[in-house]
Amino acid sequence: MTTAISRRSERRISPVFLGLVAVMTVSGWAVWTDFAANTGVAVFLFVTAAWIVSLCLHEYAHARTALHGGDISIGAKGYLTLNPLKYTHALLSIVLPVLFVIMGGIGLPGGAVFIEHRRIRGRWKHSLISAAGPLTNALLAVALTAPFWLGTMRDVPVAFRCALAFLALLQVTAALLNFLPVPGLDGYGVIEPWLSYKVRRQVEPFAPFGLIAVFGLLWVPEISQVFFDAVHAILRGLGVTELETFLGQEWFRFWQGEPQLPFAA
Template structure:
């Protein structure tokens, strides 16, 4: 019923997103075929473009779930077109996560689309809307890791395996960080509808600083080590060893050179 109130143009996939998807496909083919003169550059383009695609799908999941929950305004705002330029904070949603990806190799959560919560009835619906984004990252991670836990790597070039491993690492970090019950992150949005009004009023002033708090904690060596050990353990359980993750990260940072232990040929 709610989708009938949105115009067809509000749900048409944006050329901007299609362009990003095309870059992902072309760069992925270059990694797979080994046609790139420098494999690291192809891995860099493939992973970065695929990471932006996942960010778009993350925000789309929030918007689409909100639409079916009662917020029919998301269509007019352009959130259903997958266009990252339509987000409330394009800088936070796209640019900042990409910068931190390049700098630190971590799937940093981005900003959120603006949902008119007053149009939505029911605490469960509010929780599902918040959970939809990180669950999309988890699904993306499952797709990236599928060749590994399905033991379907025969014929898959080593460079492409490394790229998938690193991309999966980004998705797992994004899912975990987003699900933290920290004000301003999706995890808090999941539990917020179940909190008392008094608690929500007390927490509200800290919401703009939640992401900064998480980032500051990750700078602490002990927290950083514990967090990435958790990520590595999850990926190891999905069939991706530490070597594949490390080689993927090393290939992505092509300007630092490729370690001798990482094969870049098929």
């Protein structure tokens, strides 16, 4: 009985996560209804809360997959509660990704959950655990863009439409960047089990710098251009225009003033 109660508490959704969902819902409603005095502030709150929610889902996917892969210690660490405060690296998992969004409109989740890999047998399981996070971002991108590619966005308020487009851009960038085979990112975690012990030991010291290196490279204009061309090509395939993502980011940066709309709201 005690064990069953303990397991239920380990998987109970955290009030912190529910609070984030509440902020996302209320601010989203404010954007939709134009209730807020400053639309940009409402967009900022909506996108930031929704982005942190997606970060929680990203890390939950890693944790849940690890649990089914054999790491039964996941529940006791609080990772299944969706509470961002329970993650191993709060700075990498929440603070830096939000700063990346504010600074460059780049969605890049950091490492978060500590997995006891010795409990997990089989290279495919290890690869799947690493892939679960960015796959979640890819699924969220498809879900966020569904109203676009289904053609149901015509009567949606322009600010909400553009905020949703910007959120979709963040999910696409998160999925693409995390699948890069760079130490410290999930893409490297996918291929790591298939590398020799010698190669893994040689690469290990560089893991803490992978995230920073990728972010730094994205500030190189030529690299950034190629990357975002690929991102916008994917979004166009999902029915989202570059103008919509641009305006969504402009609203998000409310401190720069309201964007000038090139079409009727």
